[in-house]
Amino acid sequence: MKRIVLSLAFASLAAAPSLALAQATPAPAAFTLPALPYAADALEPAIDAQTMTIHHDKHHQAYVDALNKAVAADAALAGQSLEQLVARAGTLPAVVRNNAGGHWNHSFFWKTMASPAQAGAPSPALATAIADSFGSLDTFKAAFKEAGTKRFGSGWVWLIVGADGKLAITSTPNQDNPLMDVAEAKGTPILGNDVWEHAYYLKYQNRRGDYLDGWWQVVNWAEVSRRYAQAMAKR
Structure with a gap:
């Protein structure tokens, strides 16, 4: 009988560390950092x-x-x-x-x-929508830059598909975006640029306009066009 009791005691002691470890294991984090879809230097020279x-x-x-x-x-x-x-x-x-x-x-x-070599151009459908809403791609880029440079302090500038299916440019403060219930202009973002200083200051210092100009070299138009098609399909 004593042998049985001792065996059970040793078994409990052996299992205790494993049990304690299992109880101490934290739950997995709800959100994780996604990997960059390219190397850190892939956007040179636009972004270092x-x-x-x-x-x-x-x-x-x-x-x-x-x-x-x-x-x-x-x-x-x-x-x-x-x-x-x-x-x-x-x-x-x-x-x-x-x-x-x-x-x-x-x-x-x-x-x-995307890298400059893979930036591409808007799809025919997106190019037509940009021309309809802004007159031309160059006019759109100028309006996008203006919205980005006029954003006071930190924030974002966006190209969205509105509830009417039309394209529009908007900007948001801090880390807000057009999907939020607090957004002044709501819609589905298909293109967005970060105009917080940490996005450009090492290379461009205070020249946000130069950053916005250089950024067009690395816009992934295939992805933007896919987002546009997806937004229009949901209407």
């Missing part, structure tokens, strides 16, 4: 490798980390997708609104770009 590395690995990661921390602290947010959080941003604490927006905006932004 150092800026891309810091922007993605430090700034975007910080939004993801802060969002996970905020969501973990609020049981009411458990299980909600990034899109759900963004859509009701105006009802959420500032820490959730800002970091959910930062995560969504940057995830969208990385895919907006």
